[in-house]
Amino acid sequence: MKRSIFLAAGLLLLNLTASRVFSQTTQDTTKKTTQDTTKAAAPAVEGASDVVGALASNADYSTALTAVKAAKLDSVLKVGGPYTIFAPHNNAFNALPAGKLDSLLKDPVKLGALLKGHVVMGKYGKKEIIAALKAGKGKAAVTTLDGQTLTLSLAGSKLQITNAAGSSAQVTLFDLVGANGIVNGINGILMPK
Structure with missing residues (x-):
C-alpha cells in the first residue's frame, strides 16, 4: 500500500513537472515566433515586383x-x-x-x-x-x-x-x-x- 502511494505521488509529481515544462516551452516558442515574425515583417517586402x-x-x-x-x-x-x-x-x-x-x-x-x-x-x-x-x-x-x-x-x-x-x-x-x-x-x- 505504501508503495502504491509513493508510486502515485511520483506520477503526480512527474505529471506536474511535465506540464510546467510543456507550458514554458509553448510560451517561449510563441514569444520567439512572435518576435521573429515581427522582426522579419518590418523591413521585408517580399511581394514587391522589382x-x-x-x-x-x-x-x-x-x-x-x-x-x-x-x-x-x-x-x-x-x-x-x-x-x-x-x-x-x-x-x-x-x-x-x-x-x-x-x-x-x-x-x-x-x-x-x-x-x-x-x-x-x-x-x-x-x-x-x-x-x-x-x-x-x-x-x-x-x-x-x-x-x-x-x-x-x-x-x-x-x-x-x-x-x-x-x-x-x-x-x-x-x-x-x-x-x-x-x-x-x-x-x-x-x-x-
Missing part, C-alpha cells in the same frame, strides 16, 4: 523614389538585376542646401549621375554584407552602376559606406526586398567629385 517597388514601399524614402523617377532610372531598375540601392532617407535630401534638390530634379542627367553612385549590381542585403565584411577583414568594396567604388566598413557598430570622393553615410535600414534586388536605407547622400 527594386523600385521595394523603394516605393517605405514612405521614408519617397524623395529617393521621386529622384529615381525624375532621372528616368526607374525604367533601368525595373528590369535585369539583381540591384542593390543604397537609398538616402528623406531627411538626407532635406539636409541639402536650399534649392539644391529642386535644381537636381530639373536636371535628369546630373541627377542620374548622382543616383547611379548609390546603385550597385548584385544583391547586398544584411547577410551578404556581413559575409563580405568578414571575408575582407572589416572592409568590402562594391562597384556602382557608373563604375565608382563604394567601400563598406564598420564605424563602431554601424555600417558605413564611403565613395571615391570621400562622401560617406551610414546604413540605417536593411533589406527592403524586391523581385530583382534590395534597398538598404542610408542617412546621407553620397556626393560625387
Whole structure:
C-alpha cells in the first residue's frame, strides 16, 4: 500500500513537472515566433515586383523614389538585376542646401549621375554584407552602376559606406526586398567629385 502511494505521488509529481515544462516551452516558442515574425515583417517586402517597388514601399524614402523617377532610372531598375540601392532617407535630401534638390530634379542627367553612385549590381542585403565584411577583414568594396567604388566598413557598430570622393553615410535600414534586388536605407547622400 505504501508503495502504491509513493508510486502515485511520483506520477503526480512527474505529471506536474511535465506540464510546467510543456507550458514554458509553448510560451517561449510563441514569444520567439512572435518576435521573429515581427522582426522579419518590418523591413521585408517580399511581394514587391522589382527594386523600385521595394523603394516605393517605405514612405521614408519617397524623395529617393521621386529622384529615381525624375532621372528616368526607374525604367533601368525595373528590369535585369539583381540591384542593390543604397537609398538616402528623406531627411538626407532635406539636409541639402536650399534649392539644391529642386535644381537636381530639373536636371535628369546630373541627377542620374548622382543616383547611379548609390546603385550597385548584385544583391547586398544584411547577410551578404556581413559575409563580405568578414571575408575582407572589416572592409568590402562594391562597384556602382557608373563604375565608382563604394567601400563598406564598420564605424563602431554601424555600417558605413564611403565613395571615391570621400562622401560617406551610414546604413540605417536593411533589406527592403524586391523581385530583382534590395534597398538598404542610408542617412546621407553620397556626393560625387
